Amino acid sequence: MADDTLIHTPNGGLPRLRAIMRALRDPETGCPWDIEQTFATIAPYTIEEAYEVADAIEREAWDELKGELGDLLFQSVFHAQMAEEAGLFSLDDVADTMSDKMVTRHPHVFGAESRNKSAEQQTRDWEAIKAAERAGKAEKGTLDGVALGLPALLRAHKLQKRAARVGFDWPSAREVLDKILEESQELVEAQAEADQEHILEEYGDLMFVMANLGRHLGVEPEAALRAANAKFERRFGRVEALLAARGKRPEDSDLSEMDALWTTAKEEEREQNNT
Structure with a gap:
């Protein structure tokens, strides 16, 4: 009953989300789809949600970012709930693991080391700590x-x-x-x-x-390719708009015409960027 009250409590924060996840996975009263999921079936959604967060940031769509971060957070809660059911770990364990890692990797903030370091030195220190962590995991x-x-x-x-x-x-x-x-x-x-x-x-x-x-x-290759994808979408969209002004669609056109309009779209962008 306590969980049911929390589920319907506005502004319940993370405890409310965890209660909702438990209810969705309840083998007797939960959602059949959620109950059937496994780590493997949920993993693709996790990746997708991470990219949607990156997409909102790339577009500076700050009004969408909160929702996208929520979707990504839900993925972590989903995985943690399945892990808890299997007796592996809990969401608190996930948070504690990350907290421990951040404290260990920032001795210049949470330890005795000096903060008077260059960004390059901090990067080298970070990599050295990560290498030690990998050694501890038998990653030779x-x-x-x-x-x-x-x-x-x-x-x-x-x-x-x-x-x-x-x-x-x-x-x-x-x-x-x-x-x-x-x-x-x-x-x-x-x-x-x-x-x-x-x-x-x-x-x-x-x-x-x-x-x-x-x-x-x-x-960063992924960032460069994302930018190239966005540029292609933007310019091809302009080609479609220019064709529409002629009463045409791409399938009514040919490569020669669309290539000429592509050049027009590029020139328009250059002019806009120079103003």
Whole structure:
């Protein structure tokens, strides 16, 4: 009864959300869909909600961000509820684990170390602490612990960053650019062979090196690709608008016309950016 009262109490905060989650998973009175879920079936939703948070931030949609953060928080509560039911851990354990980690990784804030450090030194200290944590988890290899569930482009970036820490890296972006030319030629050769498996391999190699170039240039690959996606959507939307002004839709047009309108859209953006 106490939980039922809390569920219907406005401004109940996190305790209310936890009570709702328990009710949804109740094997006798809960929601059949929620009861059937597992860690594996919920994981894709967790990833999706994280991206929706990033999307709201990218668009500076601050009125939407609260709701998106709530959706992401609910994912954590959902996983923690399933873990508690299985006797693994609770949401409080999750919070305590994170609190312990943050205190340990910030000795210059919560310990005796001086705060008088550069951002670069703090980053090196952070990585040293993380390396010690990995050693404590029996992660002996340099690349151990880079999550398999990460988006492939982000995981490539992290793998290369780890390898660079132990000296396995090109000296500068110049060498990476040379490697991109080499991989591009190998992709051309694979295409000429019409071997789809070889094409897949060479295309992957090219993307992997492109991710490395981003690291050398100080560019986060996922962020760069998100920006490129947004630019493409914006410009193609303008192409559609220009076609509509002519009484047409894209399927009524052809590549030549749409390409010319694409150029117009680009020029309009340049003019707007210069004003």
